[in-house]
Amino acid sequence: DKRILENNLYGVDLNEEAIEIVLKAIEAAGYRPGEDIVIAMDAAVSEFYDDETKMYHFHKSTGDKLTSSQMVDYWASWCNKYPILSIEDGLAEDDWAGWQALTAKLGDKVQLVGDDLFVTNTNRLQKGIEMGVANSILIKVNQIGTLTETIEAVRLATRNSYTSVMSHRSGETEDTTIADLAVALNTGQIKTGSASRSDRIAKYNQLLRIEEELADSAIYPGRAIFGL
Structure with missing residues (x-):
């Protein structure tokens, strides 16, 4: 964003400013938001959930304190306004009732990923399945x-x-195992950061090598992978 660069600013004041900057970047690169590129968010909402008050405190932006129901409406408004197709950890990890409400409202149109919610644990995932919570799981081997x-x-x-x-994970090496697992288990999705740093590039290079080896049998499902 020109304003931020010219004023040597770091970060933004409001959460929506970040989305707007991403949309500008997409357009500046010659792509169409919502058609060529969609937005996937890792909200990490557990980080600003207060266990005592059961409220979500936006202490680094507006200062608002929202209930679970208000958070659900918050995400719904964003999804109506922006081309968001995936939200990771949109509610706190143990706010099961809130997750149920979020899934009921957005689960048929947005991928709702549980990271802190499921922690790659089959017991927590099974609970989520039985309760109708989320529709996706983040997989972290270690x-x-x-x-x-x-x-x-x-x-x-x-x-x-x-x-x-x-x-x-946030602390990574150049090990490429997760690239092989993503293809072997047919997940169709991998989260390994932007195309920078050797630990991330190594995974993408491995995916390219796998694609070369598979040749015509390699299938990229595109948006169909979401099943929405």
Whole structure:
């Protein structure tokens, strides 16, 4: 954003300013928001949820304090206004009732990913399935600890029509295992950061190598992977 660059500013005052900057960047690159490129968000809402008051406190922006119901409406308004197709951790990890309401409202049009909610754990995922919570799970191999448990989590999600997003962690190496797993388990989605830093580029390069090896048998599902 020109205003931020000219004034040597870092960050934005309001959350929606960040979305607007992303949309401007998409257009500046010659693409169409909502058609060529859609937005996937990792909101990490557990970080500003107050367990005592059961409120969501926007302490770094507007200062607003919202209930679970108000947070659901908040996300609904954003999804109506912007080309958002995926929201990760849109509510706190143990706000199960809130997640039910969010899923009921947006689950047929937006991918609702549980990271902190499910922590790659089949027991928490099974609870979510039974309660009608979310429609996608973030998969982190070294979060759950074993490949066996990772595969079980993806299979449980697939059996229940949940999507799976193979993911890196915030502290990473150049290991490319998750690229192989994303293809092997047919997740169709991988979250491994922007095309910068060797630990991230390594994963994308591995995906390119896999694509070359698979040749014509490689299928990119595009937006169809979301099943929305």
